[in-house]
Amino acid sequence: MATPYAFASRSDLFDRWSRLESAIDDTDLDPVLITWCRVRARVLFGASPPQSSIEPPAPDIEEFAEQFWMDAHGISDALAERVRLLLGDGPTVALVVLLGLSEVDVRTELMFA
Amino acid sequence: MSTDPRVALIDYAGGVAGTDNFLGHYPQLLRAFDDLYATVWNDGEVDHATKEVARMRNARKTECGYCSQVRFSVARAEGLSEDVVSLISDEFDETELDPRYKDIIRWVDAYLLDPSKVDPRVRADVKAHLGAGGEVELACALAIFRAFGKTLITLGLEPKPGAMPVAIYATPGSA
Helix, strand or coil: CCCCHHHHHCHHHHHHHHHHHHHHHCCCCCHHHHHHHHHHHHHHCCCCCCCCCCCCCCHHHHHHHHHHHHHHHHCCHHHHHHHHHHHCHHHHHHHHHHHHHHHHHHHHHHHCC | CCCCCCCCCCCCCCCCCCCHHHHCCCHHHHHHHHHHHHHHHHCCCCCHHHHHHHHHHHHHHHCCHHHHHEEEHHHHHCCCCHHHHCCCCCCHHHCCCCHHHHHHHHHHHHHHHCHHHCCHHHHHHHHHHHHHHHHHHHHHHHHHHHHHHHHHHHCCCCCCCCCCCCEEECCCCCC
């Protein structure tokens, strides 16, 4: 669960955001990958120090995720296709949504810190 | 960037705002998104036009072609015309845009550029306009705009350049 604490003052939004995050957990995306994405986004955007205990995903998925966070326009068709072949269509959608949510969770936390 | 879908799309009825074709892979994810998005637009304290200004600014800064061409009906009815939208540019500060909207744009830009270094005056200005709860609502709205704009870009669901005219859609959850 990674719902920004800033939303807590608006329970209508906090609860629904939490349900969206939970819906990601309920996809068939690997829970280890989900955790890595949430932790890595925090590190990349400066909300947490580097954590060596988190095992990185397959290199193509790691490259895909980090390119998404840096500049989603820079993801090539070839890289996207390699990730789709690794994960399948549905989990690729879940991964991309997770990457987006992980980024804005951190941005929101930093904005309201 | 790709304008060809990078994943199989699902013909899933009942979604809003064009998300059903990719979130349809996971109906529980689609329902959770729709519920949140409808709540952000319709049950809040902040007027639609203000949230639409934030959405349009994010669309331009994130370079989401689909988001840039969509307008939502309630914000349009509240007066957010194409003339106003055209002022949400990089030169917005030099335009005749409503000063309230300029404050919203500065807040959006801070969120998108480096939220850890936001000028306290930028947040204070927005809180003065919207209240503390309204600022949270704006943050939630912008978070959705940003996350799902980048999702559309990444999944190859962008329109081909010049292929999509400006389109006014019913505000999600307003029908």
